[in-house]
Amino acid sequence: MHVGSTAAPSAEDRQRWRLADLAARPERLDVLRASLVALGVDAYFGVRPENARYLTGFVLADGEEKVAGHSGRFFVDAAETVLLADSRYRLQAQSQAPRSRIEDTPGGLAAAWPELLGSLRPLSNDVSRGVAGIAVEAGFLDHASWLALAAAAPDVELVAIEGLIETQRVTKEPSELERIAAACAIADEALDATLPQIREGVTERELAMALEWRIRTGGAEALAFDVACLAGARAALPHGSPGDDAVRAGQVLLFDFGAQVEGYRSDMTRTLFVGQPDAHDRAIYELVAAAQAAAIDLLGEALRSQRAITNREVDAAARAVIDAAGHGHHFGHGTGHGIGLATHELPSLGRAAPEAPLPSPTVFSVEPGVYLDGQTGVRIEDLVSFDAGAGTFELLTRFPRSLTVVGEG
Amino acid sequence: MHVGSTAAPSAEDRQRWRLADLAARPERLDVLRASLVALGVDAYFGVRPENARYLTGFVLADGEEKVAGHSGRFFVDAAETVLLADSRYRLQAQSQAPRSRIEDTPGGLAAAWPELLGSLRPLSNDVSRGVAGIAVEAGFLDHASWLALAAAAPDVELVAIEGLIETQRVTKEPSELERIAAACAIADEALDATLPQIREGVTERELAMALEWRIRTGGAEALAFDVACLAGARAALPHGSPGDDAVRAGQVLLFDFGAQVEGYRSDMTRTLFVGQPDAHDRAIYELVAAAQAAAIDLLGEALRSQRAITNREVDAAARAVIDAAGHGHHFGHGTGHGIGLATHELPSLGRAAPEAPLPSPTVFSVEPGVYLDGQTGVRIEDLVSFDAGAGTFELLTRFPRSLTVVGEG
Numbered sequence: 120m121h122v123g124s125t126a127a128p129s130a131e132d133r134q135r136w137r138l139a140d141l142a143a144r145p146e147r148l149d150v151l152r153a154s155l156v157a158l159g160v161d162a163y164f165g166v167r168p169e170n171a172r173y174l175t176g177f178v179l180a181d182g183e184e185k186v187a188g189h190s191g192r193f194f195v196d197a198a199e200t201v202l203l204a205d206s207r208y209r210l211q212a213q214s215q216a217p218r219s220r221i222e223d224t225p226g227g228l229a230a231a232w233p234e235l236l237g238s239l240r241p242l243s244n245d246v247s248r249g250v251a252g253i254a255v256e257a258g259f260l261d262h263a264s265w266l267a268l269a270a271a272a273p274d275v276e277l278v279a280i281e282g283l284i285e286t287q288r289v290t291k292e293p294s295e296l297e298r299i300a301a302a303c304a305i306a307d308e309a310l311d312a313t314l315p316q317i318r319e320g321v322t323e324r325e326l327a328m329a330l331e332w333r334i335r336t337g338g339a340e341a342l343a344f345d346v347a348c349l350a351g352a353r354a355a356l357p358h359g360s361p362g363d364d365a366v367r368a369g370q371v372l373l374f375d376f377g378a379q380v381e382g383y384r385s386d387m388t389r390t391l392f393v394g395q396p397d398a399h400d401r402a403i404y405e406l407v408a409a410a411q412a413a414a415i416d417l418l419g420e421a422l423r424s425q426r427a428i429t430n431r432e433v434d435a436a437a438r439a440v441i442d443a444a445g446h447g448h449h450f451g452h453g454t455g456h457g458i459g460l461a462t463h464e465l466p467s468l469g470r471a472a473p474e475a476p477l478p479s480p481t482v483f484s485v486e487p488g489v490y491l492d493g494q495t496g497v498r499i500e501d502l503v504s505f506d507a508g509a510g511t512f513e514l515l516t517r518f519p520r521s522l523t524v525v526g527e528g
Numbered sequence: 529m530h531v532g533s534t535a536a537p538s539a540e541d542r543q544r545w546r547l548a549d550l551a552a553r554p555e556r557l558d559v560l561r562a563s564l565v566a567l568g569v570d571a572y573f574g575v576r577p578e579n580a581r582y583l584t585g586f587v588l589a590d591g592e593e594k595v596a597g598h599s600g601r602f603f604v605d606a607a608e609t610v611l612l613a614d615s616r617y618r619l620q621a622q623s624q625a626p627r628s629r630i631e632d633t634p635g636g637l638a639a640a641w642p643e644l645l646g647s648l649r650p651l652s653n654d655v656s657r658g659v660a661g662i663a664v665e666a667g668f669l670d671h672a673s674w675l676a677l678a679a680a681a682p683d684v685e686l687v688a689i690e691g692l693i694e695t696q697r698v699t700k701e702p703s704e705l706e707r708i709a710a711a712c713a714i715a716d717e718a719l720d721a722t723l724p725q726i727r728e729g730v731t732e733r734e735l736a737m738a739l740e741w742r743i744r745t746g747g748a749e750a751l752a753f754d755v756a757c758l759a760g761a762r763a764a765l766p767h768g769s770p771g772d773d774a775v776r777a778g779q780v781l782l783f784d785f786g787a788q789v790e791g792y793r794s795d796m797t798r799t800l801f802v803g804q805p806d807a808h809d810r811a812i813y814e815l816v817a818a819a820q821a822a823a824i825d826l827l828g829e830a831l832r833s834q835r836a837i838t839n840r841e842v843d844a845a846a847r848a849v850i851d852a853a854g855h856g857h858h859f860g861h862g863t864g865h866g867i868g869l870a871t872h873e874l875p876s877l878g879r880a881a882p883e884a885p886l887p888s889p890t891v892f893s894v895e896p897g898v899y900l901d902g903q904t905g906v907r908i909e910d911l912v913s914f915d916a917g918a919g920t921f922e923l924l925t926r927f928p929r930s931l932t933v934v935g936e937g
Binding site: 181183208210211255257258259260265332336359463 | 589590591592595596615616617619620664666667668669670671672673674675688690737741744745753754765767768769860861871872
């Protein structure tokens, strides 16, 4: 795809992943159907683009759902998936979702709702009564649309559900793991190739764009999210956008970024030093690195001793190191999050997350940070592929974690 | 901002626009309050990022609302605006929305809802009773959140509203018009600068990225939307994404793209020819150009004769030309749409839109197209600034509309 990139997946890789998705969808659908039967509903109406991609193959780019109308929304019944696509998306839907029945709703979704429901084969045993209740992704359907659908077929109960498909997506199939690893490799290589451009005087925005360009010409179809590049005290903003200030010697330079490969995402953070850091910044860096190592070591220890480990234990391992150094209140976010078709998915590794054993196999970030308002910020973030069944875990992010000085000489 | 770009706004322009927004907000809020009083509600809860920016100044990048939680959501009461921002966004909120009260909801929005409502000053005359009813952007708040808010303060009525602020945003202030014009100029210049790269063998994706780069280094803070670059028969897909096929001689090459300047967007489409077109493609191009000219001429005629003109008349003027040539069923979308903080806003210029006089001053696109499945597609899109009060209109898109051949010799 791009001459000189060693991380770019081959056309054969991409074809293999698409076929793996196609082969996996019947089982994914069966798992969902079992959940629906347990809930006592007859069908499912999905709104979230990632869920549509997971179950049908239809792709909307990030944000495209805002202009796509109902295109990409979908039904699951006892027999098939029904994908909505207006005339703009018809050819794309036929190509990407060959096993779905494609339907248009030119008069609006509410007008078509009764007929669409009537065309579904209910999951209940009593097929003759039609669809009596349908699970709806209430966290993604706007309230105005909900009201319109409820009014369009008042005899059909809309059952507000959240997280059914998201829970399935937590455990990853081999081809999903491969794509996340491929996205990590592209991101690693892009940062490595950007290092020579870092020097005094260049702006955050210029570096963010240079890194973005390398990701998007290096084998990724898109960024996972907008590149963060924050220098000096701005690195203490966990969600800052790159600015037009020039980078100065002695500053930290925090990059938070990711790539997207056939829908699957990576996410990594590196905090570099532009010239030699002072003793204080160096100590903060080593503290964060030690916190990250503690969380990762705990994963290895749990696997070796074959004991289950919870999301909160991983968070606690990193947090204990930072707490002990007196910086607990400078680490305001969780230690990690799952990743896949969305950049942030389950499991959530934080103090506030419901305590639960780590699912498996899965991928999540380990990303402790220390943010000193008005001074400096350090975060180090890697993705970990974790498989308790196989007794293994793997760091998918390969860029060095050790303190890295750039822009010298 | 970028050496060599003549279209990039100056730092003084940007400062002036920000101050104009600051000065305009009290009146924008008063207009909204009058609507709320007419509806009999005491306050407003806003969810849509463009509306937050319009009334408070707080900015979320496109798609950032998916990770921002409740940050950026806002209240309007009789006295002030209240902006929600968690710790990640606190500094940004203080800087961008200096006149808003900033509140965090660390335990979730529903938990904070009763206290937030209690802190508002109701618009009703009876201040002692507190907020009894609040307008909520039902088209942007998900149903699950709606349920949670309704349960958190069962005595306060949630009133589902849509389009209140969007209707205000249709008529543009001078500084809004300036920013849209600046975004158009950046887009014009970016396409012009990309022309030399168009030749046989280059891919849609390479050209889309080259154009994107020129926009984003030419003075725009972002794209208005992902660049479409579609060659040959793919130009017949109104929503296709750039692919990896090489451009060939004799093909049309359709670019649909826009820039963003201090939040305001542009949108333009040009259909170029890679080498000399054949007689059929040339005829289709001239037909679409004639349809566009008919719609634009109608605007001038209506202004000269000082008569009101409706959105449907503009659509009908373009459509009549295409219908008369027997291609009516190859023009499946409306003739235009408003634009501003969102790429697609009111007014809607199409057959299906409710008939209404064109608002004024406003900006909208004029973009007829003819799409021949499997053969070719042509669309020409310009933005028009329309001011019936002043009796003037202006084409903001300056790139030539005449048939343009590229990639020769």
